[in-house]
Amino acid sequence: MTSPSPLTGVTGILRPFKEYLQSLGLSPGDQIVYYGCVGTCTPFVELLAIAVRGLHLEQVYVPLLDEGKAKKLYEVPDAGMQVSSEPAVLNPRVLVIMGGLAMPYMPVTKEQVRDLSVRHNNAKLAGVCFQNMFEKAGWLDTVKFDLLINAMIEPVTVTRREH
Numbered sequence: 001m002t003s004p005s006p007l008t009g010v011t012g013i014l015r016p017f018k019e020y021l022q023s024l025g026l027s028p029g030d031q032i033v034y035y036g037c038v039g040t041c042t043p044f045v046e047l048l049a050i051a052v053r054g055l056h057l058e059q060v061y062v063p064l065l066d067e068g069k070a071k072k073l074y075e076v077p078d079a080g081m082q083v084s085s086e087p088a089v090l091n092p093r094v095l096v097i098m099g100g101l102a103m104p105y106m107p108v109t110k111e112q113v114r115d116l117s118v119r120h121n122n123a124k125l126a127g128v129c130f131q132n133m134f135e136k137a138g139w140l141d142t143v144k145f146d147l148l149i150n151a152m153i154e155p156v157t158v159t160r161r162e163h
Contacts, residue, residue, distance in 0.1 A: 013128070013151050014051035020147045021052055024124060028056035031091050033070070033123075035062045035116070036098030037106065042083060044098060048091040048128065049073045049081035060088040064101065064108055065116055097145075099129020099146065102137035110139040117143070 006113065021032070028069045032052070034045040034059060042061065059073040061083045070088040073081050101108040117125045126147040127134055134140055134148065 008026075010047070012076050013149055014048065016149060017048055017128070017147075018052050018055070020126065021055060021057070024094070026055065026057060026093055029058055030045070030093040031058045031060060031088075032094045032096060033060045033062055033090060033092040034073075034098060035065055035095040035101060035113075037100035037103070038063045040099040041098040044128065045096075046073070046081045046083070048096065050075070053081060058088075060090065060092075064106075065112055084119070090120075094124045094126060095120055096126045096128060099127065099131075099133035099150075102129065102133045102139050104137075110137070110142040113139070113143050 007013075019020045032049075034041075034044055034048065036042065045061050052059075053075055054155045059072055059081070060070050062070045067090055070090055072084050072088045074084050074086075076082050094098065097113055101113070102110070119124070125144065126149070127143070127145040128149045128151075130151050130153055132150055134143070134145075134150070140148075
C-alpha cells in the first residue's frame with residue numbers, strides 16, 4: 001500500500017476510488033459489491049457508485065454481510081445512484097467494505113470480513129471509512145485491504161439562528 005496523500009473533501013474520497021477501479025482494468029459489466037450498514041452506509045455507497053457510473057460496472061449493495069439480501073444499484077435520472085429492490089447474483093471483482101461495519105455494536109467481526117474476502121478469492125478488497133474506524137476497531141491486523149480510503153470529518157460547525 002502506498003503512503004497516504006493529502007486529499008480533501010468529497011473528491012478526496014471519490015477520485016482515488018475511481019482511479020483505483022480504473023487501474024484494475026475492469027470490463028463493462030464486472031461487479032463491484034459494497035457491504036455496509038443499512039441507512040448509515042447506503043448514502044456513502046450511493047455516492048461512491050455515482051462517481052464510477054461511467055465505468056459501466058454492475059454495482060451491488062449488501063446489508064451487513066448478508067449476501068442473500070444483495071440488491072442492484074441503478075442510476076435514477078435527476079436523483080443519482082440508488083439501491084433497487086432487484087436482487088443480485090454475486091460474482092464480485094471488487095469487494096468494498098464500509099467502515100460502519102467496524103463500529104461498536106455492529107454484528108460483524110473482522111474475522112467474518114476476512115473470511116468473506118477468502119470466499120471471493122479473486123476479488124480485490126477495498127475499505128472506505130471515516131475517522132480511522134478500521135484502525136480503532138483493530139481490523140487492520142486481520143483484514144488486508146488492497147485499497148483503504150480513510151476520510152476525516154473534522155471539524156463540524158453548527159450555526160443555529162434563534163427565532
